[in-house]
Amino acid sequence: NAGVTQTPKFRILKIGQSMTLQCAQDMNHNYMYWYRQDPGMGLKLIYYSVGAGITDKGEVPNGYNVSRSTTEDFPLRLELAAPSQTSVYFCASSYSGDLGPGYTFGSGTRLTVV
Amino acid sequence: KNQVEQSPQSLIILEGKNCTLQCNYTVSPFSNLRWYKQDTGRGPVSLTIMTFSENTKSNGRYTATLDADTKQSSLHITASQLSDSASYICVVSASYGQNFVFGPGTRLSVLP
Numbered sequence: 001n002a003g004v005t006q007t008p009k010f011r012i013l014k015i016g017q018s019m020t021l022q023c024a025q026d027m028n029h030n031y032m033y034w035y036r037q038d039p040g041m042g043l044k045l046i047y048y049s050v051g052a053g054i055t056d057k058g059e060v061p062n063g064y065n066v067s068r069s070t071t072e073d074f075p076l077r078l079e080l081a082a083p084s085q086t087s088v089y090f091c092a093s094s095y096s097g098d099l100g101p102g103y104t105f106g107s108g109t110r111l112t113v114v
Numbered sequence: 115k116n117q118v119e120q121s122p123q124s125l126i127i128l129e130g131k132n133c134t135l136q137c138n139y140t141v142s143p144f145s146n147l148r149w150y151k152q153d154t155g156r157g158p159v160s161l162t163i164m165t166f167s168e169n170t171k172s173n174g175r176y177t178a179t180l181d182a183d184t185k186q187s188s189l190h191i192t193a194s195q196l197s198d199s200a201s202y203i204c205v206v207s208a209s210y211g212q213n214f215v216f217g218p219g220t221r222l223s224v225l226p
Contacts, residue, residue, distance in 0.1 A: 004157070035216075042118065042203070042216030043158075090157050098145065098207060105157030 002026050006091050006106035013113045021076040021109050023091030029104075031097045032074040033058075034044040034066065036087040039107075043090065049074055050097065079111045116141040118206050118217035127221045131194055135220045137187040139205030145209035149178050149189050152201045152219065161189070161202075194224045 007022045025032065030051045035043040035058075045058030049068040063085060065077040074093075078085060088110050094103040127133050136197045139147070146165045150158035162171045162178040164187070171178050175198075177190045191198055204217040 040218055042218045044216075045214070076209045090155075101191075103148075103160065105159070108155070110155075 004091055004104050004106035006089075006109050008109060009107070010110050011112070012027065013078075013111065015081060015083065015113060017081050018077070018079045019111075021078075021080070021089055021091075021111070023074045023076065023106060024072050025074075025091075025093040025104070026072065027092035027093060027095070027097050027102070027104070028071060029102070030071070031094045033092040034064070034074070034076045035090045035092065036060065036085075037090060038049050038087050046089075048075065064108075078111075083113050084109065086113045087111060116206075116208065116213065116215045118204055118215045120202075120204055120217040120220050123218070124221040124223070126225060127194055129194060129196055129224055129226050132190065132192050133194060133222065135189045135191075135202050135204075135222070137189070137206075137217055139185050139187070139204070139206045139215070139217075141185075141206040141208050141213075141215050143209045144185075145183060145207040147178075147180055147187050148205045148207070149176070149187075150203040151206060152203055154200070159171060160204055191222075194222075196224050196226060198222060199224045 004025045033048040034046040044060045049055045049067040091106040121136045124138040148163045149161040152158040164180045175192045180187045201219040
């Protein structure tokens with residue numbers, strides 16, 4: 001199994017540009033999450049989804065949008081990139097929605113906004 | 115406010131030595147606590163998960179303890195190896211919603 005796959009691994013954006021971070025999982029998990037990790041800080045939840053067609057805001061949703069048209073995919077959209085969005089982004093998925101067995105992270109996307 | 119604090123912020127030890135990492139939390143109501151290992155440039159990988167009723171859980175050379183009364187957890191690494199060099203993250207889950215609180219991590223460096 002591939003688990004949770006994130007693309008791209010690295011990206012440099014100019015201020016004001018937009019992009020989509022891709023996340024796909026092949027474990028048939030209902031729950032999917034997007035986090036950002038800033039240096040020296042804990043992961044912060046941006047958005048999450050409890051199933052296809054259902055999304056909800058996390059702790060730091062401003063400047064981001066998500067959609068969940070299929071169980072497998074959960075893309076994160078940045079519409080107007082800002083330097084404050086420079087971070088490492090992690091996608092995760094789980095079956096039960098708790099930090100139980102099977103809560104799996106992707107390998108991350110490092111985004112720099114200049 | 116739900117918070118997770120970890121200490122030390124960073125730690126350097128020699129290969130073969132033991133070490134203990136600390137995690138203090140104020141998350142309530144508590145559901146479970148998990149320790150993750152995060153290698154540089156990779157996503158976190160689960161080491162252990164502990165519920166309210168569990169005091170100790172081991173995974174090979176990793177042993178986690180939990181004191182739910184004092185809201186403290188520790189991760190003990192025995193006979194460290196170079197491959198243990200990573201960040202170790204404590205994550206506490208509240209028993210409602212998608213409320214996972216991540217600690218900032220402890221950066222461990224194991225030197226030969």
